[in-house]
Amino acid sequence: MQWQAESVRKVSGGRRRPAKNKRRAEIGRxxxxxxxxxxxxxxxxxxGGNNIVLALRTNVAxxxxxxxxxxxxxxxxxxxxNTANPNYVRRNLLTKGAVIKTELGSARITSRPGQDGVINALLLE
Known part of the structure; x- marks a missing residue:
């Protein structure tokens, strides 16, 4: 995990005195x-106590x-x-912008599966 808040160091290399401590919400995934x-x-x-759904695996869109x-x-x-990374095609990774082959034909993913939990796509011609 990585802390994703403002850096302690300034551009000049000097130290910035933080106004607050690190927060759990500032940790990335x-x-x-x-x-x-x-x-x-x-x-x-x-x-804020909300929930998000991460799609780890799915076979429908x-x-x-x-x-x-x-x-x-x-x-x-x-x-x-997949324009994000050519290796994602080999690994069959689903990301936003990837072109997938479905029963209806080729479609481009418009949602973010790792953050939305579902795959929405637009059919390509």
Whole structure:
């Protein structure tokens, strides 16, 4: 885990005197690598007592056809392209912007699976 608040050091290298101590809410998390597989989620408590759902594995996506506006829940077959990292295609990692192959055809993921817990995608032509 890494502390993600303002640094103690200034740009000049001098020390900045903090006005407050470190807070638990300022700690970051390791990235969630969402894979294709049997659905598995993790619920995490966040700032303010709220909860977020992390999708660890999933094999379905809510795919919307932009022309008709119709949305269907379809099975994900594999990852075709990922501009975030070419290695993610080999590992079948699902991230925002990745192009996935579904039963309806190719679709681009518009949600953030590691933070939203679901996969929403737009059908490509």
């Amino acid at each position: 390791a990235p969630v690598d969402t894979h294709i597989g049997e659905p598995r989620n993790r619920i995490i408590r966040t700032y 809510n795919v919307t056809n932009p022309k008709s506006g119709e949305t269907k829940k379809v099975k994900i077959e594999n990852v075709e392209q």
